[in-house]
Amino acid sequence: MSDIAPFEGFGLGLRRPHYSDFLDGDVLIDFVEVISENYMVDGGKPLDVLTRVREKHPVALHGVSMSVGSAQRLDRDHLAKLKQLADRVEPLWVSDHLCWTRTSAHNSHDLLPLPYIEEALDVVCANISEAQDALGRPMLFENPSSYCSFPDNEMEEWEFLAEMTRRTGCYLLLDINNIYVSAHNHGFDAMDYLRGLPLDRVRQVHLAGHTPGEILIDTHDRPVCDGVWQLYAQAVPLLGEVATMIERDDDIPSLEELLDELDYAHAVTMRARQGEAA
Amino acid sequence: MAHVLEEGRALPAGWDVRFAAGLDIYRNAYRTRLVDALRETFPRTAQWVGDDAFNAAAAHHLITNPPAVWTLDLIGQGFTDVLAELFARDPEVAELAWLEWTMHLAFVAADVRVLDRDGFMASVADFAEEDWAGMVLAFSPSLAMREVRHDIPHLWQGLKAEEGMADCLALERPAMLAVWREGLSPVFRLLDPAMATLLAHMQTGTPYGEACAMLADQVGEEEAARAAGAALGQWINDGLVVSVTR
Structure with missing residues (x-):
């Protein structure tokens, strides 16, 4: 299995309200990320748009339906269509989430949390290996956010991720907001989480907003909050070259607003690195 | 779960x-x-x-x-x-929902190159007279039809206006509503009844001559001839025909 070379840059998710901005203008970002499943279709406008955006920008494919935590193994139709898309797009990389979304009968269309036990680790690693073999490339997997954890957990989430990475050779997509959300919801120290991960395997970083409350909810419907920026600033010195992006999926603002937020991410990155150098 | x-x-x-x-x-x-x-x-x-x-x-x-x-x-x-x-x-509710669902599917249907008038003429340029009866057409994979009893296009337009003025009119007799994609945009139309019948026959791979004969049995020789004469041009104009074989 080949390596994924680091790619340093700042990008955004490609979302429908911004299609014309990307097609008609020059959006000055280093890469775009698209939700893979939105383009795993036979034809029509979605693929036409993606093809034209790809002519202008490197593209990262980010999936939500692989369900590597499913004991019923991977969905062959999903995997075949993902490979078809990856072959067509020639992406920077293909990513999905550490989670499960389906049983053999039903699909929740949600990123459900896994019990962090050896049995689940075996399932996840087998599925990741199958996906990577089928795609002919290593993948990135994103650390989840979650609202409940299982009482019979045998290890911490970061330990699970580290072992998963070691066994399968996969890479990590580090979602800073997810760490922040889960640290609050489950009462762990976010820095323990970061220090427990093999950060040399991180190739991409997500920054997003969440809904505050007794349980924080990972809604991606508002700007990144101060706490997540602070955690990101602490993470930057620990990371190598990564692709960093703002992830917004709901209440999507103008492209200009997101570009301003991305500029802020750039500034935070530079300050964090200068602080490290000092 | x-x-x-x-x-x-x-x-x-x-x-x-x-x-x-x-x-x-x-x-x-x-x-x-x-x-x-x-x-x-x-x-x-x-x-x-x-x-x-x-x-x-x-x-x-x-x-x-x-x-x-x-x-x-x-x-x-x-x-x-x-x-x-x-x-x-x-029943207009399910008819309207069928239209929305079929438009949704047509939006991401497989891309195909359809025949324009010149392409069609080139495809049949060497047809002998007897070849026409055996002509088989392949249609856009986005094409779907169903019978409706209400003027769903009228209802669709009224709802699009979002002014609370939408009304639903029953048709004098049931009609076929067709959905397909022109370029990147799904479109729909209530079809001429005889042409709809001919299209339904030919969509299943029935040769042109046989489909016309079946149509004549259903609507009579005169109406079948009118529909058969107009249908090919209409389908080409609508971007429905992908290929011609005999």
């Missing part, structure tokens, strides 16, 4: 109140996400029946047809049948 799908299901032993609060978030997100996806796919149907009736129908659909495939795009599979059952006294 059952704990997400079934709201009343008791928690397993050892799962505490905090777990229950988290599980409620997943349960609520499951229902909200899927009902929202249905509303995005069937906005005019939702507008026509009203929010409360649509939400109830959507909830019924999710219970009777819980999502089974990986793509949320197919969440509406079977919803038209659910609406036909729930709105048996208002």
